[in-house]
Amino acid sequence: MPEATFHVFRGDATGGNLVSYTVPLTEGMVVLDAIHYIQAHLDSTLACRWNCKAAKCGSCSAEVNGRPRLMCKARVDEFKNAPITVRPMKAFPVIKDLVTDVSWNYRVNKQVPPFTPRPDDPGPWTMYSEDVERIFEFRKCIECFLCQDVCHVLREHGGFDRYMGPRFMVRIAALEMHPKDTLSRTDLLKERGGIGFCNITKCCEEVCPEHIHITDNAIIPLKERMADDYFDPWRSILRIFGRKKEPRGT
Amino acid sequence: MAEWYEAHQHDVLVIGAGGAGLRAAIAAAAAGVSVALVCKSLLGKAHTVMAEGGIAAALGNVDPRDSWEVHFADTMRGGQRLSDYRMVEIFAREAPARVYELERWGAVFDRTEGGKILQRPFGAHTHPRLCHVGDRTGLELIRTLQDKAVYSGIEVFMEITLTRLLKDEERIAGAFGYRREDGRFVVFRAKAVILATGGWGKVYKVTSNSWECTGDGCAMAYEAGAELMDMEMVQFHPTGMVWPPGVRGILVTEAVRGEGGILRNALGERFMERYDPKKMELSSRDVVARSIYKEVQAGRGTPHGGVFLDITHWGPEYIKKKIPSMYEQYLTLANIDITKSPMEVAPTVHYVMGGVRVEPGTGATTVPGLFAAGEVAAGLHGANRLGGNSLADLLVFGKRAGEHAAAQVRTLAAAPRVDERHVGEERALIQHLFDGGGHENPFAIHEELQEVMGTYAGIARTGAGLTEGLERVRALQERARGLRAVGSMLFNPGWHACHDVRFMLTLCEAIFRSGSERQESRGAHWRLDFPDQTPRWGAMNVVVYRDNGEMKVTSRPVPQMSPELARLVQ
Numbered sequence: 014m015p016e017a018t019f020h021v022f023r024g025d026a027t028g029g030n031l032v033s034y035t036v037p038l039t040e041g042m043v044v045l046d047a048i049h050y051i052q053a054h055l056d057s058t059l060a061c062r063w064n065c066k067a068a069k070c071g072s073c074s075a076e077v078n079g080r081p082r083l084m085c086k087a088r089v090d091e092f093k094n095a096p097i098t099v100r101p102m103k104a105f106p107v108i109k110d111l112v113t114d115v116s117w118n119y120r121v122n123k124q125v126p127p128f129t130p131r132p133d134d135p136g137p138w139t140m141y142s143e144d145v146e147r148i149f150e151f152r153k154c155i156e157c158f159l160c161q162d163v164c165h166v167l168r169e170h171g172g173f174d175r176y177m178g179p180r181f182m183v184r185i186a187a188l189e190m191h192p193k194d195t196l197s198r199t200d201l202l203k204e205r206g207g208i209g210f211c212n213i214t215k216c217c218e219e220v221c222p223e224h225i226h227i228t229d230n231a232i233i234p235l236k237e238r239m240a241d242d243y244f245d246p247w248r249s250i251l252r253i254f255g256r257k258k259e260p261r262g263t
Numbered sequence: 264m265a266e267w268y269e270a271h272q273h274d275v276l277v278i279g280a281g282g283a284g285l286r287a288a289i290a291a292a293a294a295g296v297s298v299a300l301v302c303k304s305l306l307g308k309a310h311t312v313m314a315e316g317g318i319a320a321a322l323g324n325v326d327p328r329d330s331w332e333v334h335f336a337d338t339m340r341g342g343q344r345l346s347d348y349r350m351v352e353i354f355a356r357e358a359p360a361r362v363y364e365l366e367r368w369g370a371v372f373d374r375t376e377g378g379k380i381l382q383r384p385f386g387a388h389t390h391p392r393l394c395h396v397g398d399r400t401g402l403e404l405i406r407t408l409q410d411k412a413v414y415s416g417i418e419v420f421m422e423i424t425l426t427r428l429l430k431d432e433e434r435i436a437g438a439f440g441y442r443r444e445d446g447r448f449v450v451f452r453a454k455a456v457i458l459a460t461g462g463w464g465k466v467y468k469v470t471s472n473s474w475e476c477t478g479d480g481c482a483m484a485y486e487a488g489a490e491l492m493d494m495e496m497v498q499f500h501p502t503g504m505v506w507p508p509g510v511r512g513i514l515v516t517e518a519v520r521g522e523g524g525i526l527r528n529a530l531g532e533r534f535m536e537r538y539d540p541k542k543m544e545l546s547s548r549d550v551v552a553r554s555i556y557k558e559v560q561a562g563r564g565t566p567h568g569g570v571f572l573d574i575t576h577w578g579p580e581y582i583k584k585k586i587p588s589m590y591e592q593y594l595t596l597a598n599i600d601i602t603k604s605p606m607e608v609a610p611t612v613h614y615v616m617g618g619v620r621v622e623p624g625t626g627a628t629t630v631p632g633l634f635a636a637g638e639v640a641a642g643l644h645g646a647n648r649l650g651g652n653s654l655a656d657l658l659v660f661g662k663r664a665g666e667h668a669a670a671q672v673r674t675l676a677a678a679p680r681v682d683e684r685h686v687g688e689e690r691a692l693i694q695h696l697f698d699g700g701g702h703e704n705p706f707a708i709h710e711e712l713q714e715v716m717g718t719y720a721g722i723a724r725t726g727a728g729l730t731e732g733l734e735r736v737r738a739l740q741e742r743a744r745g746l747r748a749v750g751s752m753l754f755n756p757g758w759h760a761c762h763d764v765r766f767m768l769t770l771c772e773a774i775f776r777s778g779s780e781r782q783e784s785r786g787a788h789w790r791l792d793f794p795d796q797t798p799r800w801g802a803m804n805v806v807v808y809r810d811n812g813e814m815k816v817t818s819r820p821v822p823q824m825s826p827e828l829a830r831l832v833q
Contacts, residue, residue, distance in 0.1 A: 025753065041507020041596065053706035057757025058750035062305070065473040067513045067592065069402065070308045086595055108444055109754040119306065119421075127414050128369035137363050139378035145371050149396065152371060152403060156307055191369065
């Protein structure tokens, strides 16, 4: 049976190193299969997160040969016999092996004001496809946090206190563009959200397993929205008087 | 207080953060009690995210003839007499309100031309009924509930494994477990506990279920004295992926058939004509799964042991819009472009209809203070679940369990007391895995168990096979006494797997014992030695419970409908 060598990061918050494992290959195998093989046959203490193994839950994020990927979607045959290195996401602190502490994302999530429809509009609602279609893309997000991992504001500059990262720009975009939402989150975007820190390198789009156009469809329109609210004189007056959302022809 | 564990005190403890757990936690918090929500993974990763097809609710948006009565009748017929009609009635009546509520909380569904929630046809539903968004409805549901929950004052505890429910004499008093991250022990003290821990499809090798589906909640409930019902009823979804081997079992949504996908055997025959000429591909899941099994057994299967599911006639644009994740799944994992070639599919274990026996309206189990909702609870789906009824189940009964648990804790004069001896015993038991001198690998036992289940408790069963399977499970249980974990308590998958295996073995014993007891074929339970339904077994639910450490089997009469409701089902 053909085999491949996997170099897997082993370690914890105090440090670690790559350990090599030889794993038999089967047709159509993905990197997560190899990790499972190692757990079952070579070392039961190798830690990784995973749930669905079908690219739907976003748990098994890691860096395969330096690229942020879902391990369940990374086909081994794609690497043609080259050695495969698997490391944890770099932007987040390591807990153990391939498991990182992503709790920062859950704390940030709570800072985004929730969906807020008009209280006197209980539904059932009439919303047309053309009104909701563009937010479907944002709602496809499986919270794998690969975009957060690759975002240089977070990854290289550690800007966790300045920028919420692409994932939450996507979440805010979904809320802001929901036809029934009444809240404006432009203050948040400008301040804690830190949207100004994104300089549109589009790295996040490249790693998104759901192919969400994070910068083009979420971040850029949000930047425009924020600029409108802050720098358009009429809108900035409305903002001061607490007028929430201006219907806009987008 | 003892120093060696972390302790938390809440009114209601919800175990599991899939759809049912989240909905229950939201309902309990809304009722003004303090709520802890504990999950085994990160929040939002639960198996609910994998639901694809939709939420069944009789909104009548696509066909105005739909009504709760028709949904009731479809569900009762699907359950083949074993469903608790009281649950089904509540379910069919309340599902529409739960869907609209979800929309008010921010869920966005596909729309009709008139701007209403779009509904798609699904197996054995008379009218188009499944509210959906593409083929990622479960994600939409869980994300919406997650976002709602985090603003509801619920305290969320992620990545915690619970291994035992704690009791104060008869009443539930909390749960014991540990943090996966570092192995710290945790005791949750609560006046009521809601189990929303899902199913146990991971006892099979070929399954659509995710890692978490090991049945911890059901097994803990059994150990705490709860009755389990209909455990023989395991649903095989007709269409799972077949090839390559690593993806075998991954779900191919029923929406493919709902929207016109055609099943063909290797000879190109549309074989459902032989088995259900009226409903064809949209027959109920038990029928379609058996039909595929029979085709393959008769030598008319594909080279990899499945059949073909063809949707190429839709055209690429429609396919990518309506089932985008199926398109992506086949392209990435199997190198197949489903807009051009048919999919190869075969049955895969998908759902358990059985579980903890509950009171129909409240979710109360037979243990005081313990509630259950969602897949872990039995009674709604009987012998076969209809597609789309699971997501509606989570919402309807999650909410009810949350409300009733909250109401019940308000009536308690004093908080139940956790027995410290039990906490100490359980700690000793799970630490024993490191230093007890055992040598059994939990992954190896799990794999052997999966073989046993596939061989003796698969789609087609026999009395002799069920007996043999039980013997083998007993032997594995014996070996599991010698399970061994190595390394530290820091995020240790081998150690976690030891608990999973212990729970799964208990549930598999229940599947074999219940399956042997039911000497007939009904719904998902197909006995080659008893190929027909019998009126006697149609009036009984098989129940197992623990007595002096031994599993006992008995039966309970299925509640009988009033003549008015019975007329709806005719």
